[in-house]
Amino acid sequence: MKSVKIKINAAVIALLLCMLSANLQAQSNSFTFSKKEGNENFKILKLDINSATTENDLASYIADAKKEKVDLSFNNVERDTKGNITSISAVYKTKDNKTETHKEESAIAINSFYFYVTTSEKSNAIEKIGFRLENKKGVEKALFVVNGQEIDNQFNLDMIDPDEIESINVLKNESATAKYGSKGRNGVIEITLK
Structure with missing residues (x-):
């Protein structure tokens, strides 16, 4: 098997998470993307908050939400x-006075959670909004297969240099x-190295 350099960037991780997660929960800080349901297009803003979130991140989240009139x-x-x-308390309020508060507190580090707002691109009306705990069934539960070899639970995405990747296939x-039986129930990421 070819040796693997240790390194990966956040963009590759975010891409893998987006492909694995049906609701596009990623571990990056902020995502804005579009989704189509029927004949309608929606803009979705997702802001991830975790123990490593900085004050600058929080300030940019406030500005991002303001753009969505929240x-x-x-x-x-x-x-x-x-x-x-x-410890953190997050609160949102919409122009029609809908509000919600989410609190996280831990002696060690808070549970990761996110704020999301889905806006109709046609009417500019907010369709969905709220806070949710991060889905823990993302990439860390997926089965990784590198050059046809299944990798054990200790595998870390940081072990792959993006320049060494020829292709990525997500199942x-x-x-x-x-293809992989019960081992693939949380998704499979097949990585082919150059």
Whole structure:
């Protein structure tokens, strides 16, 4: 088997997560993308908040939400000595006074969560909005196959240099289990190296 350099960039990780997750939950900080349902197009803004989220990230999230006509604020942000968030309260309010608060608190580090808003591109009306805990069944639960060899649970995406990748194939649902059995139930990422 070809040796693998240790390195991968955030764009590759985000792409893999997007392809694996039906609701496009990614581990990047902020995503804006479009989705089509029937004859209607929707713009979706997703903002990820985790223990490593910085003050600058929070400020940019507030500005991103404002562009979607939503007042988003973060209160009671507490950090440990390493700068990781251990407590946070997130609140949104829409122009029609719909509001919700999400609180996370932990002695070690908060659970990752995200804020999302789905806007109709036709009417500019907010269709869906809220906070959700991050889906823990993403990439870390997927089966990785590198050059045809199944990789064990200790595999880390940081182990691959993007320049060494020839192709990536993502299998989900029935196609993953048909090829890999129960090991593929959380998705399969097949990576072919150059």
